[in-house]
Amino acid sequence: MKVNAQRLLEDLETLAHIGRNGDGGISRTAFSAEDAAARQWYKDRCDASGLELRCDGLGNMTAGLPGSWEKPAIWSGSHIDTVPSGGSLDGALGAVAALECVRRIAEEDLDLTHPVQSVVFADEEGNYSHLFGSYGLVHGYDTSRLDSMAGREGDSLATALQDFPWRTGDIYADHRIDPGRVRSFIELHIEQGPRLEAEGIAIGIVRSIVGLGGGEVVFIGRPDHAGTTPMTMRRDPTRAAGAFLTRLAGVAASVSGDAVATCGLITLEPGGTNVVPERAHLSLDFRAPDVEQVDALARNVTRIAHECAAAHNVECEMRLDPAVQPVDMDAGIRDHINAAARRCDLSTIIIPSGAGHDSQNLAQIAPTGMIFVPSHDGRSHSRFEHTDPDLLVNGANVLLEALMSLAR
Ligand SMILES: [Zn+2]
Missing domain, CATH: 3.40.630.10 (Zn peptidases)
Known part of the structure; x- marks a missing residue:
């Protein structure tokens, strides 16, 4: 039939x-x-x-x-x-x-x-x-x-x-x-x-x-004048955000070939072309087919966020949603x-x-x-x-x- x-x-x-x-x-x-x-x-x-x-x-x-x-x-x-x-x-x-x-x-x-x-x-x-x-x-x-x-x-x-x-x-x-x-x-x-x-x-x-995790990482620096603050004196959260984004694919690959990690939304505060931002908010979505891999993604994403913050002299706050198994x-x-x-x-x-x-x-x-x-x-x-x-x-x-x- x-x-x-x-x-x-x-x-x-x-x-x-x-x-x-x-x-x-x-x-x-x-x-x-x-x-x-x-x-x-x-x-x-x-x-x-x-x-x-x-x-x-x-x-x-x-x-x-x-x-x-x-x-x-x-x-x-x-x-x-x-x-x-x-x-x-x-x-x-x-x-x-x-x-x-x-x-x-x-x-x-x-x-x-x-x-x-x-x-x-x-x-x-x-x-x-x-x-x-x-x-x-x-x-x-x-x-x-x-x-x-x-x-x-x-x-x-x-x-x-x-x-x-x-x-x-x-x-x-x-x-x-x-x-x-x-x-x-x-x-x-x-x-x-x-x-x-x-x-x-x-x-x-x-x-x-797939199991699904996500949340938000916030890099927190110091708001400053974009013209008068020397590059060496800035605490610019977008630098940490940039470094973090380039490492996201590596985090997924290190966990499994089926794991994926995505930042689909970035918001800068206060937000202006002539302002060194104070905060960069990055949304997170990460997925993997088994429970241990979802947990590993959460751990590794958190670790690299802190490493990137430290490397660029900014603070980092992490908020993870409860994982969907x-x-x-x-x-x-x-x-x-x-x-x-x-x-x-x-x-x-x-x-x-x-x-x-x-x-x-x-x-x-x-x-x-x-x-x-x-x-x-x-x-x-x-x-x-x-x-x-x-x-x-x-x-x-x-x-x-x-x-x-x-x-x-
Ligand atoms: Zn559908």
Whole structure:
């Protein structure tokens, strides 16, 4: 049995037009009008196939056959929100392919032991909080946490949700699910990295989702006049910052070939072309596939920050966020995916995921696996996100095979 490739690709194309900007990027921020329009489209597609759609208090949506809600279900899905000016496949592929699999199973009227349902997680891209919907569904949020969340524009989450039609029940009470509801979970996603394409492999079977650390390093010197302070008398934090940045790649490489470290934001205070700054704030994001490596990155980044500060006669303050631990994908689900790919006659490799996904939350309550398809040039979170249609269809077919083998 195969997915309906034409319907899958047409659905992806239609969804890609909801929230599309003039430059070709797609902006479907969680709980925006564009998100609501995409959800209406998704519901229409469910209606057309006789599927029932249910929402929870946080806006997570689950689609299944009307009689499928009593038994624990096999879930598949992803998200349909995007980063500002994002691409057409991140999240959308997994959400639409899961819907397609549930439709195909319904059309064939297969007698499966376990129901298969398709799920759309709210605010995966974290306008309000990283992996917002799946985290709430698995761990639950307390009232104060929900009330304190604000979006990029400073708007309150509670207000946005209260006014959002695509949720049901009470925001605070109706979101955490009974863990027994989900038997297993598989998410199909684009790789968002270059490896599958470079190696000519059709299917990536995710071994683990990276652990993530981060925070901020602040170098503190002395503000001075840019014209009258001799170079030898300055305590300029940008010198330490520069030295630190040139050593960041070495820190990642010394920990592991899969480790990465990034400074994506630099702010100088007070900030002026004719002022030697007093402070340089550098954001930090570092990731690695296992716990020890994330800890080693934190230690080594801290050490070089202090060395660079000392070498340039400035102070250094370090603030590290609590690390998000790496999550292993379930070995049994990986076997199901591998066997499914073999039945589809597709090549596979085992790879780590360098990006966070809803799967890392679902893995806390159910055996979970992820399927990757290639990303052209590894591009993602931009309008240049692209995967050839036949590679998308491959991924959906492997997903369908794996879901059916779990459901039998
Ligand atoms: Zn995604």
